[in-house]
Amino acid sequence: MAAPGENMKINGDRLWESLMDMAKIGPGIAGGNNRQTLTDEDGVGRHLFQDWCVAAGCTMGVDQMGNMFARREGTDPDALPVYVGSHLDTQPTGGKYDGVLGVLAGLEIIRSLNDLGIKTKHPIVVTNWTNEEGTRYAPAMLASGVFAGMHTQEWAYAIEDSDGKKFGDELKRIGWQGDEVVGARKMHAFFELHIEQGPILEAEGKQIGVVTHGQGLSWTQVTVTGKDSHTGSTPMPMRKNAGLGMARMLELVDQIAWSHKPDAVGAAGHIDVFPNSRNVIPGKVVFTVDFRSPILATIKDMENTFRNEASRIAGAMGLDVAFEKVGGFDPVTFDETCVTAVRNAAERLGLSHRDLISGAGHDACWINRTTPTAMVMCPCVDGLSHNEAEDISQEWATRLEK
Ligand code: GLV
Numbered sequence: 177m178a179a180p181g182e183n184m185k186i187n188g189d190r191l192w193e194s195l196m197d198m199a200k201i202g203p204g205i206a207g208g209n210n211r212q213t214l215t216d217e218d219g220v221g222r223h224l225f226q227d228w229c230v231a232a233g234c235t236m237g238v239d240q241m242g243n244m245f246a247r248r249e250g251t252d253p254d255a256l257p258v259y260v261g262s263h264l265d266t267q268p269t270g271g272k273y274d275g276v277l278g279v280l281a282g283l284e285i286i287r288s289l290n291d292l293g294i295k296t297k298h299p300i301v302v303t304n305w306t307n308e309e310g311t312r313y314a315p316a317m318l319a320s321g322v323f324a325g326m327h328t329q330e331w332a333y334a335i336e337d338s339d340g341k342k343f344g345d346e347l348k349r350i351g352w353q354g355d356e357v358v359g360a361r362k363m364h365a366f367f368e369l370h371i372e373q374g375p376i377l378e379a380e381g382k383q384i385g386v387v388t389h390g391q392g393l394s395w396t397q398v399t400v401t402g403k404d405s406h407t408g409s410t411p412m413p414m415r416k417n418a419g420l421g422m423a424r425m426l427e428l429v430d431q432i433a434w435s436h437k438p439d440a441v442g443a444a445g446h447i448d449v450f451p452n453s454r455n456v457i458p459g460k461v462v463f464t465v466d467f468r469s470p471i472l473a474t475i476k477d478m479e480n481t482f483r484n485e486a487s488r489i490a491g492a493m494g495l496d497v498a499f500e501k502v503g504g505f506d507p508v509t510f511d512e513t514c515v516t517a518v519r520n521a522a523e524r525l526g527l528s529h530r531d532l533i534s535g536a537g538h539d540a541c542w543i544n545r546t547t548p549t550a551m552v553m554c555p556c557v558d559g560l561s562h563n564e565a566e567d568i569s570q571e572w573a574t575r576l577e578k
């Protein structure tokens with residue numbers, strides 16, 4: 177058999193066509209996608225993926241969290257499968273590639289092996305993890321977290337979306353609650369391909385990101401309570417303006433992240449204002465603070481500083497404030513053997529590469545706790561992601577194209 181890079185090549189046109197076909201399901205309003213987890217669109221996307229996998233000769237397993245596992249048999253009955261994959265769910269204003277590339281690239285590996293008549297010793301399993309994004313149901317990477325034993329299934333099933341619909345009920349409703357016990361599968365290794373979602377590879381003209389670490393994350397949901405009252409007739413000294421309290425706390429989030437530069441970031445992407453009426457002083461706001469860093473102590477420090485200072489702001493304004501940790505994981509070090517395998521493969525194939533720390537969370541971050549895991553990244557235009565304009569080139573996505 178020829179060496180990798182000589183004749184073991186994927187069909188880049190086919191991968192690209194599948195990416196574009198998947199993107200037709202749950203189109204966004206600006207050229208991207210809105211295929212949020214456990215929506216009807218998620219269900220349709222899953223069926224399409226399943227049909228493709230079955231056509232490629234795989235058997236599909238689905239676990240009780242809706243995680244999908246498409247298996248191509250190996251030649252050694254004792255060899256544990258090598259897993260590859262990512263997620264098919266998207267942000268409400270998401271791109272076509274975040275997650276989807278990793279799943280469909282896994283499928284393309286299987287299709288290419290079929291074309292080339294190659295049997296592998298280990299089975300290969302392509303995975304679609306449920307609810308990576310965490311928009312509709314916090315936290316992110318929910319089902320890979322249950323798989324890795326970080327959350328219980330009962331807890332996950334009881335999480336509600338903003339309409340009060342429970343995760344477990346919605347999973348059943350779209351028809352993707354499987355029978356398999358979650359986390360029962362044993363893996364030889366797990367690899368996740370993902371777009372970088374940051375600017376480094378493109379800026380440095382590198383083709384491959386070898387992901388050595390992932391930064392950790394902390395999500396704190398904050399509820400500030402004041403009093404709804406008339407914007408015109410309530411005298412300034414009598415106001416209990418929860419919206420203003422939040423504004424001061426958001427400034428604080430930014431200051432805290434800057435004060436830990438260059439190894440920290442912070443923002444609040446989720447904000448709900450009640451009653452959200454032009455002439456009512458907001459009596460309640462709920463928002464989620466997202467702090468991240470590759471250094472665990474920095475995350476803890478940012479969390480604590482925020483809680484202390486936000487409580488002080490609320491106290492000075494006569495507001496109540498409550499904090500709830502709704503998501504988080506510690507910084508991740510990926511498996512050295514798997515990382516080295518990725519780096520060596522890039523080297524052998526003559527692809528330019530550099531080591532990266534992932535800024536985003538990924539299912540690989542949880543699976544790494546149970547299985548030797550690594551990630552591969554490709555560049556994306558302007559480092560833009562979680563935006564419908566997220567873009568990659570076919571060339572970037574398909575380095576081993578024929
Ligand atoms: C997941 O996409 C995250 O990084 O929040």
Ligand code: MN
Nearest residue numbers: 274275308370
């Ligand atoms: Mn992703």
Ligand code: MN
Nearest residue numbers: 267274309562
């Ligand atoms: Mn994402």
